[in-house]
Amino acid sequence: MKIIHTPRHLGHSGHVELNNGQIVPAFEKPERVAMILDAIGARGLGPLVEPTAHGLDPLLAVHDPAYVRFLAQAWELWTAEGRDTPALPSFWRAPGMRFIEPDAIDGKLGHFSFDAGCCIVAGTWDAVQAGADAALTGVDLLSGGERAAFALCRPPGHHAHAGTMGGYCFINNAAVAAQGLRDRGAARVAILDVDYHHGNGTQAIFYERGDVLVCNIHADPMQEFPYFLGYADETGAGAGEGFNANFPLPWGTDYEGWSAALEAACGRVNAFAPDALIVSLGVDTYKHDPISQFRLDSPDYVGIGRRIAALGLPTLFVMEGGYAVEAIGVNVANTLEGFEQA
Amino acid sequence: MKIIHTPRHLGHSGHVELNNGQIVPAFEKPERVAMILDAIGARGLGPLVEPTAHGLDPLLAVHDPAYVRFLAQAWELWTAEGRDTPALPSFWRAPGMRFIEPDAIDGKLGHFSFDAGCCIVAGTWDAVQAGADAALTGVDLLSGGERAAFALCRPPGHHAHAGTMGGYCFINNAAVAAQGLRDRGAARVAILDVDYHHGNGTQAIFYERGDVLVCNIHADPMQEFPYFLGYADETGAGAGEGFNANFPLPWGTDYEGWSAALEAACGRVNAFAPDALIVSLGVDTYKHDPISQFRLDSPDYVGIGRRIAALGLPTLFVMEGGYAVEAIGVNVANTLEGFEQA
Ligand SMILES: [Zn+2]
């Protein structure tokens, strides 16, 4: 399958996060893509293709205009005050506070974010746009008849809400792609999020829509980020009632427990009979991931790819998390190879 | 006037905050109290008295039980995972996320906070309880017939909501004191918050009550923390409609502009005819404050104290912010002296 990649992700480098009460280099780093490219090349997967520019309209189809405007201006506003450190939010909204976009950049950062891990540097916005273009180029490939494609997006996207960044995510690439498929004629699109963390942004964006099914397999939010979304009783609302499915799993889940949830999620996708599938592909389910607590092993990802292929749907893989840099390439390549060989 | 102080505030030491994208020692530090004690001693103000223990019930009268339970357990839960760094929240709630208290301490920290500046160390909870006891001891003094008292609380309190810490604040000492006065028979209590920052917590706690008037003079939240509360159109709700008054002022405001707002606020207090007054005394309005942008000078604080005295009310001063350590003592002593000499 075609793998959509551009080195423009490198602009999002040198960023940091607040972790355990300390500022540390972000676990989400450029080397992740380098390792994936290495493994893909070693397996003969590909070819690599460059994303094509799609502009801001497809982003604005799922994100708030004020938020996109903020992302485009944030670094300029931050540095206008003489600062040269990476921009990190520091202040948020308590329950009962007002939904107002402040004039000050520190206030804007809090207004449009939900953690202290969504760090903006000089090249962030360009990298984010390039990632969204990669996802949209994948949409073009599927619309053109390809069975599958892999959008090697970086930074990831599934935590980004319509108007809020967080969890290393700025633009929700999977949501942009799902909307892109709808706009190109797909009546129903399913999103299967296999990242260790709940794809809260993706869920929230489509929560009241019946045309996009969102299925999430992830760590129980009682124990794990994003904490405040991803519970089993979140089944959609309004026209979207019944079109959101969460499979929270406890710390320590191994492939046996995890694949049972995958089977259930695939059952939901089958029943939905979508025209296309988007896989939010995170491999932080891996047993040695530095910020995660599941126990999947590298060979398990072959099985994941194979099971997804059995759905028999045009499939766009969109890269999300995975922070065990030494294994991320193998785990992603295993998933794609399992899919292709099915 | 009696000055209520205990060295137990020193337990809240070594804490940090996220500022400009970096972890730095908190501007809110123990030396603030040392400088105030020095200045008070040099002027012959006082005497110093120790706070008496009042237990948790008066805190629970204005704070959520789950929140108080969290504050009491946070350090234990944080260190139970082998961590020895100061506990800082890292994750919050995006609009649309659920109001759920997670099991994980990182999730709890976010659930109960609204910034990355409310840092918990081993001695924080003891210092916080001692501060609330100082405010309540002040209430006892006023109830016993004293004209005025000064509760030298540290950490400060006015940013703390019923269920949320932030802005260096954990328990809202001014709110605890106002409720304490009500419980001892005062029919109406006014709170005058002269700190540079809006006292969002105090406002929120009493927003729907007509028995406690809250007046705030502060930096415009469009430009300044807490950003999402403190606008002029917030006038109270329900039974509290008309009993909240905000006087947001632009960066660069000097005493001429500031004292006009004080005059207006004092007019509101007079019209309310309260039985007692609580002054949330922050001196971060000072021209050299490191995190603030007003231009009050040290002699101006004499005028503030004098104007407050002219209200002719039993008055409890409760210490809030002020981060220019070299001047905080002079500015606080000037306020108290202006009050006493009026
Ligand atoms: Zn993840």
Ligand SMILES: [Zn+2]
């Ligand atoms: Zn302040």
